Amino acid sequence: MAVKLCLLGYGKMGKMIAALAPEFECTVVSIIDPNQKDCYHSITAEALQDAEVCIDFSHPSVILENMQKVLSYQKNMVVGTTGWFQYLEEIKQQVQLAGTGFLYGANFSIGMNIFKRLVAEATMAFDRFPEFDVYGWEMHHKQKADSPSGTAIELSKTILANSSTKKKALFEPAYPKIESEELHFASVRAGSFPGTHIVGFDSETETIELSHCVRSRSTFAYGALQAAKWIKDRKGFFNFEDMIADVLC
Numbered sequence: 001m002a003v004k005l006c007l008l009g010y011g012k013m014g015k016m017i018a019a020l021a022p023e024f025e026c027t028v029v030s031i032i033d034p035n036q037k038d039c040y041h042s043i044t045a046e047a048l049q050d051a052e053v054c055i056d057f058s059h060p061s062v063i064l065e066n067m068q069k070v071l072s073y074q075k076n077m078v079v080g081t082t083g084w085f086q087y088l089e090e091i092k093q094q095v096q097l098a099g100t101g102f103l104y105g106a107n108f109s110i111g112m113n114i115f116k117r118l119v120a121e122a123t124m125a126f127d128r129f130p131e132f133d134v135y136g137w138e139m140h141h142k143q144k145a146d147s148p149s150g151t152a153i154e155l156s157k158t159i160l161a162n163s164s165t166k167k168k169a170l171f172e173p174a175y176p177k178i179e180s181e182e183l184h185f186a187s188v189r190a191g192s193f194p195g196t197h198i199v200g201f202d203s204e205t206e207t208i209e210l211s212h213c214v215r216s217r218s219t220f221a222y223g224a225l226q227a228a229k230w231i232k233d234r235k236g237f238f239n240f241e242d243m244i245a246d247v248l249c
């Protein structure tokens, strides 16, 4: 099933998606980026006319406006740009009014999404054995702007939702002593490490660790292209986890 794409944002992710699109039988028919050569510089009817799905990897400061413009042209959309989730309900209503298909995700890695399901399962299983304590840590290269990572926050929500003991996550150093209802999720920033997230379960006699490591940003581009194919003929408001759940069932 071929999909005609418009890319919004032609930075690192936009370029990677353009390069990988043919592997997914996708064709990039237009690119919108305000400062790049040979691109449309704003969202217009002409820029979108041949596109079936728009994929946005632009910038948190413009994403709200981009989504509203694309919806006004009633085009299906995949959004990888983050930083707008406080407007989720508002956008959901606008998607329903527009009658289009819309899919967003904070992390388009297939592996991380399945990893989250494993973390939920493992937390539920170890929850029945109080001798095990759960913890997490993540490590990224020293250029990463934020700490903890958005994914660490998501993973701790998954753990808290499936643990009867842990009530809150601690992202700062735990001092003087961690309480049993506290989940410690630590962050390390150094060197060139690729994004790594680890969730562990520890007892006096054994340790189990689940680990996910991103070796290339192309994993996010693969996920976004799969999402574009999935949303092409759908209507409604979805996140990336909905797509994974649909593929798995």
Ligand SMILES: NC(=O)c1ccc[n+]([C@@H]2O[C@H](COP(=O)([O-])OP(=O)(O)OC[C@H]3O[C@@H](n4cnc5c(N)ncnc54)[C@H](OP(=O)(O)O)[C@@H]3O)[C@@H](O)[C@H]2O)c1
Binding pocket: 008, 009, 010, 011, 012, 013, 014, 032, 033, 034, 035, 057, 058, 059, 060, 062, 066, 079, 080, 081, 082, 105, 106, 107, 108, 109, 220
């Ligand atoms: N969900 C995921 O799995 C995932 C994965 C990776 C990245 N991301 C997110 O995706 C976004 C883009 O990441 P990136 O690494 O590709 O960033 P990037 O290299 O900075 O690329 C963003 C591009 O969008 C352009 N842009 C700015 N305003 C725009 C507008 N109004 N319309 C269209 N394009 C516009 C920027 O132009 P200027 O440089 O001239 O401003 C830049 O060329 C970030 O928010 C990042 O956090 C999400």
